[in-house]
Amino acid sequence: MDGTNRYSVCISTWRVKLLVLFAFVNAVAHGQVRYSIPEEMNKGSVVGNIVQDLGLDVKRLKSGRARIFTEDSREYIGLNVDKGTLIVRERIDREELCAQVSPCSLHFQIILDNPMELHGIDVEILDINDNAPAFTKKEIIFQMIESALPGARFSLDSAKDPDVGQNSLQTYKLNPTDFFNLKIPSHSDGTKLVEMILLKPLDREKQQEHKLVLTAFDGGSPQKTSTIKINVVVLDANDNAPVFPESVYRVSLAENTSKGSIVLRVSATDADEGTNGEITYSFSQSSDSISDLFDINSVTGDISVRGLLDFEKIKKYDVYVEATDKGGLTDTSKVDIEITDVNDNVPVISIMSFSNTIAEDSPLGTMIAMINIKDLDSGKNGQVKCTLDSSLPFQLKSSSSSIYHLVSDQLLDREKRSEHNITIIAADEGSPSLSTNKTLTLKISDVNDNAPVFQRHSYTAYVMENNSPGVSIFAVTATDRDSGNNARISYFLEDLSVNGVSASSYISVNAESGEILAIRSFDFEQTKEFNIRVKAQDGGNPPLSSNVSVRIIIQDQNDNAPQILYPVQTGGSVVAEMVPRSAEVGYLVTKVVAVDVDSGQNAWLSYKLQKATDRALFEVGAQNGEIRTVRQVTDKDAVKQKLTVIVEDNGQPSRSATVNINVAVADTFPEMLSEFTDFTHDKELNDNLTFYLVLALAVVSFLFIVSIIAILSVKCYRWRRERMFYKSGSNLPVIPYYPPLYADVGGTGTLQHMHNYETYRTADSRKSDVKYAGTSEQDIVRLDNSRTQTLSHAQTEKLINFGDQM
Numbered sequence: 001m002d003g004t005n006r007y008s009v010c011i012s013t014w015r016v017k018l019l020v021l022f023a024f025v026n027a028v029a030h031g032q033v034r035y036s037i038p039e040e041m042n043k044g045s046v047v048g049n050i051v052q053d054l055g056l057d058v059k060r061l062k063s064g065r066a067r068i069f070t071e072d073s074r075e076y077i078g079l080n081v082d083k084g085t086l087i088v089r090e091r092i093d094r095e096e097l098c099a100q101v102s103p104c105s106l107h108f109q110i111i112l113d114n115p116m117e118l119h120g121i122d123v124e125i126l127d128i129n130d131n132a133p134a135f136t137k138k139e140i141i142f143q144m145i146e147s148a149l150p151g152a153r154f155s156l157d158s159a160k161d162p163d164v165g166q167n168s169l170q171t172y173k174l175n176p177t178d179f180f181n182l183k184i185p186s187h188s189d190g191t192k193l194v195e196m197i198l199l200k201p202l203d204r205e206k207q208q209e210h211k212l213v214l215t216a217f218d219g220g221s222p223q224k225t226s227t228i229k230i231n232v233v234v235l236d237a238n239d240n241a242p243v244f245p246e247s248v249y250r251v252s253l254a255e256n257t258s259k260g261s262i263v264l265r266v267s268a269t270d271a272d273e274g275t276n277g278e279i280t281y282s283f284s285q286s287s288d289s290i291s292d293l294f295d296i297n298s299v300t301g302d303i304s305v306r307g308l309l310d311f312e313k314i315k316k317y318d319v320y321v322e323a324t325d326k327g328g329l330t331d332t333s334k335v336d337i338e339i340t341d342v343n344d345n346v347p348v349i350s351i352m353s354f355s356n357t358i359a360e361d362s363p364l365g366t367m368i369a370m371i372n373i374k375d376l377d378s379g380k381n382g383q384v385k386c387t388l389d390s391s392l393p394f395q396l397k398s399s400s401s402s403i404y405h406l407v408s409d410q411l412l413d414r415e416k417r418s419e420h421n422i423t424i425i426a427a428d429e430g431s432p433s434l435s436t437n438k439t440l441t442l443k444i445s446d447v448n449d450n451a452p453v454f455q456r457h458s459y460t461a462y463v464m465e466n467n468s469p470g471v472s473i474f475a476v477t478a479t480d481r482d483s484g485n486n487a488r489i490s491y492f493l494e495d496l497s498v499n500g501v502s503a504s505s506y507i508s509v510n511a512e513s514g515e516i517l518a519i520r521s522f523d524f525e526q527t528k529e530f531n532i533r534v535k536a537q538d539g540g541n542p543p544l545s546s547n548v549s550v551r552i553i554i555q556d557q558n559d560n561a562p563q564i565l566y567p568v569q570t571g572g573s574v575v576a577e578m579v580p581r582s583a584e585v586g587y588l589v590t591k592v593v594a595v596d597v598d599s600g601q602n603a604w605l606s607y608k609l610q611k612a613t614d615r616a617l618f619e620v621g622a623q624n625g626e627i628r629t630v631r632q633v634t635d636k637d638a639v640k641q642k643l644t645v646i647v648e649d650n651g652q653p654s655r656s657a658t659v660n661i662n663v664a665v666a667d668t669f670p671e672m673l674s675e676f677t678d679f680t681h682d683k684e685l686n687d688n689l690t691f692y693l694v695l696a697l698a699v700v701s702f703l704f705i706v707s708i709i710a711i712l713s714v715k716c717y718r719w720r721r722e723r724m725f726y727k728s729g730s731n732l733p734v735i736p737y738y739p740p741l742y743a744d745v746g747g748t749g750t751l752q753h754m755h756n757y758e759t760y761r762t763a764d765s766r767k768s769d770v771k772y773a774g775t776s777e778q779d780i781v782r783l784d785n786s787r788t789q790t791l792s793h794a795q796t797e798k799l800i801n802f803g804d805q806m
Contacts, residue, residue: 032120035086038128039094044087047077047123050110051084054119058084064112069352071374071402076106077123086121094125095162102127102164109403111353116367118352118403129167129220133159135228140214142196142230143328146204147237153183154196155284155322155332159216159226166219173215180212180232196230204234238327240271242279249321249335255311256342263294266301268323268331275326284322284332294319294337303335311341312376343381343430348374349438352403356440360414361447368394369406369440373426381430394422406440414444415481448486448540452478454548461516464555465524473507475515476548478536488539494547498530507532507552516550524556525597558602558651564659566593576662579641581633589618589663592625594647596655604650610658611644618663620645627661637665 035048051057060066061081068079076097078089098104106123135157142154161169172194174182179202183195194214202210212230217223244266251264270277281301283290293307294317303319319335354369375382386396386404393410406422420442427435454476461474480487491514496503508517514534530552537545567590577590596603607625612618617637619630627643641663648656 032122034122034124036124036126037088037092038126039092040128040130041088041092043089043091047086047088049085050079050119050121054110056084058082060112064114064117066110066112068108069111069350069372070106070108071350071372075108077108077121079110086123092125094127094164095131097125099162100164104164109352111370113353116353116355116370118370118399120400127164127167129163129218129222129224131162131167132224133161133169133216133218133226135159135214135216135226137228139229139231142232143235144198144202144232145235145238145327145329146202147239148198148202148329150198150200152198152241152329154198155320155330156194156196156214156230157228157284158192158194159228161216161218163218163220168218169216170219171217173217174230175213175215179210182214202234204236208234210234235328238272238276238325238329240276240325241327241329242268242270242323242325242331244268244321244323244331244333247333249333250338251335252338252340253305253309254340254342255309256344257305257309259305259307261305263303263305263337264335266296266303266321266323266333266335268301268333270323270325270329272325272327278326279323282322282324284320289314290317290319293317296321309339311339311378312345315339315378341378341381343377343428343432343434345376345381346434346436347384347426347428349424349426349436350374351438351440354440357443357445358408358412359445359447360412361449362408362412364408364411366408367405368408368442371396371404371406371424373402373404375426375428377428377430381428383429384426385429386424386426388422388424392420392422394420396424412444414446414483415450417444418446419443446483446486448482448538448542448544450481450486451544451546452480452489452536452538453546454478454536456548458549458551460551460553462553462555463518463522465522465557466559467518467521469518469520471518473516473518473552474550475513476534476536476550477514478546478548480538482538482540485539485541489536490539492535492537494533494535496531496533498532499527503530503532506530509534516552522554524554524599525560527554528599529553556599556602558598558649558653558655560597560602561655562594562596562605562647562649562657564592564594564647564657566591567659567661569659576664577627578664578666579629579633581635581637581665581667583629583633585629585631587629589627589629590661591627592620592645592647592659592661594625594657594659596649598649598651602649602651606648606650608646608648609643610646611642613638613641613643617641618643633665639665641665 033048033050033053037045037047051061058081061079061084066079066081068075068077074090076088076090076092078087079085080087092106094104097106104125104127106125108121108123110119110121111117112119137157140157144152144154156172159169159172161167169192171192172182172184174180174196177199179199181197181199183197185193185195196212210232212232213227214230215225215227217225245268249264249266253263257263266281268279268281270279280298281296282298283294283296291306293305293309294303295306296303301321301323303321316339317337319337320332321335322330322332324330350372352370352372355367358366358368371386373384373386375384384402386398388394388396388406393408393412394406395409396404396406398404406424422440422442423437424440425435425437427433455478459474459476463471463473476491478489478491480489490511491509492511493504493507493509498506504519506519506522508519509515510517514536516532516534532550532552533547534550535545535547537543579587579589592607594605594607596605605625606622607620608622609615609618609620614637617629617631617633618627618641620627625645625647627645643661643663644658645661646656646658648654
């Protein structure tokens with residue numbers, strides 16, 4: 001068949017298959033799509049519509065910056081983002097791409113960002129019958145002894161067809177078949193060998209040569225063929241052919257085997273003697289790949305390594321060894337050389353997609369990077385384990401055997417660590433293991449997730465009373481672990497009530513520095529302390545804040561003098577204390593009670609006797625203000641004693657107050673009363689004292705006269721009753737008359753004194769006897785501002801007795 005016809009047939013076949021296979025699309029699980037296309041498609045041909053098959057749209061492809069990632073640098077398939085289709089970018093030759101491997105597929109991924117997506121695409125390359133079977137030689141010459149017996153086998157070169165499946169080599173045909181026929185044994189691996197079988201004995205004298213044609217057929221449509229000429233030269237008899245003890249030899253060879261190493265020694269035997277038993281060894285089907293990698297010693301049959309072996313390129317070699325004797329008889333044996341893998345490839349880490357910045361509030365499982373791991377070795381040597389530093393808050397998740405997702409595994413905190421150097425280590429399981437690493441730098445962006453924090457839960461500030469308005473009291477400081485505006489802090493005074501007034505009328509806070517200033521002057525005696533709350537707020541959106549309580553304590557100044565509570569001095573009243581002459585040493589005369597509205601040392605009071613009529617008679621307790629006698633009172637001591645007590649605080653400078661106390665040294669009230677006028681005169685120095693005494697005496701006399709008149713009236717009434725009774729001569733019972741019970745209770749002075757008086761009269765008597773009982777204790781006389789005199793119980797008793805006697 002000429003080249004033009006073969007090309008037209010190939011094109012027509014390709015078009016028919018393209019129409020059938022182009023519409024075949026299989027969607028597979030986990031976001032993978034599979035297409036099938038024939039090889040040799042024109043550039044720009046449409047492979048498939050991924051928008052429709054993946055459920056996407058063109059806008060998503062553009063916004064996600066859709067792109068193709070392949071593990072190989074060569075891209076046969078391209079992506080048309082505008083139309084959402086896959087197109088052929090380069091000519092695809094299935095035989096160049098996959099050789100005899102079937103099925104032949106291109107594997108790649110479509111990556112989209114924002115959010116990150118990964119879709120696997122498999123494009124199966126279908127074979128077309130674009131290659132005819134081919135023989136390595138144009139002619140084969142056999143020297144065959146005429147004594148060869150029928151059934152003798154002669155190995156022929158096999159044809160090679162790079163196509164696969166039905167398009168590959170299918171059968172052979174020999175022509176003519178008068179003396180020879182073909183036998184096509186098949187091995188378990190699918191390899192088709194061809195042997196020529198002698199049908200009947202040869203006769204050199206009749207025919208010295210036999211011209212044959214061997215034709216190889218593939219299974220394509222249209223069918224393609226290739227031919228080789230076979231020239232059989234008939235020789236004199238050589239009765240025995242070489243024989244291999246094994247039809248197939250199998251050997252394993254490591255890919256790093258050095259040049260010159262012996263792989264295997266093959267050996268055949270020949271029963272003939274002499275030159276007919278001499279055997280030479282050769283490769284029966286010597287191809288460039290075999291002859292470049294292996295060599296055979298024609299005499300010894302040793303097969304040795306000639307070139308560099310690479311498991312990743314070819315994993316197995318089928319070598320056919322032919323043993324030939326001098327008579328031209330041959331035998332063929334197959335040597336299967338299996339290349340074993342050696343861990344000679346380091347894993348390769350490819351970053352498919354990477355986001356170098358992530359917010360610290362990103363949820364768990366946020367994808368950071370998509371990574372492809374590839375190791376050209378096989379078995380354990382190609383099994384790669386990808387790891388990270390366990391202390392990092394990230395982990396690797398495998399979505400397939402070669403693709404990993406780097407995701408967040410813990411909550412991130414920029415305040416603890418703002419940047420992470422993530423080292424990805426890929427190590428295979430070979431022995432020894434090979435590894436590689438790649439470091440990614442990930443920055444953590446700040447989120448306003450930290451409120452300002454004060455150094456303490458609460459503060460205490462002190463300010464001296466009588467301060468100047470605007471004085472700085474204290475300063476609070478808060479810190480924020482965030483950065484930028486999220487860490488810019490402003491301070492505010494929360495509006496609380498202090499003594500019913502807004503806190504802002506007492507205090508102000510500097511928004512920038514947190515300094516607390518006094519707006520007014522404070523008075524310790526009015527306000528001793530108060531609480532405010534200061535809020536620290538950052539500049540985030542939304543802002544975060546925290547509060548702190550500040551207790552402001554007003555410190556006291558000694559700006560108040562002591563105040564005398566007892567004896568009372570207001571209104572000019574004079575208090576006189578009475579001490580009996582029988583008082584023992586330590587007798588409590590009275591107690592000075594004073595207070596100071598200041599606090600602390602400013603309110604510590606001490607008492608001193610500043611002046612005294614007789615300093616040897618009295619003393620004052622320095623701490624309690626008690627006035628006591630320090631010796632026995634004698635008759636020589638003056639009745640009138642005047643004491644001046646000074647009360648001082650402990651402030652700097654000290655403040656004081658004084659009080660005057662009059663003490664009467666007497667056993668009886670008249671004795672004290674005789675000095676009473678002088679007490680009053682000394683205290684008040686007022687000439688109107690006599691007027692008030694006379695007025696008091698007049699009131700008492702008026703009451704006395706009224707009482708006498710009342711008594712006389714009662715007596716007259718009884719007398720008239722008696723007269724009437726005597727005149728009438730009636731015998732009326734005598735009704736006794738019981739006088740009222742007079743009682744008086746009083747108590748004055750430091751020490752309280754109680755006095756009860758009772759008056760008894762006889763019934764039906766014109767005269768009554770007065771009986772009274774009293775105590776020997778002394779009373780206190782008080783002279784008020786009106787100069788009216790209040791009489792004691794003793795004076796009242798005397799007046800009653802005087803009235804009865806009258």
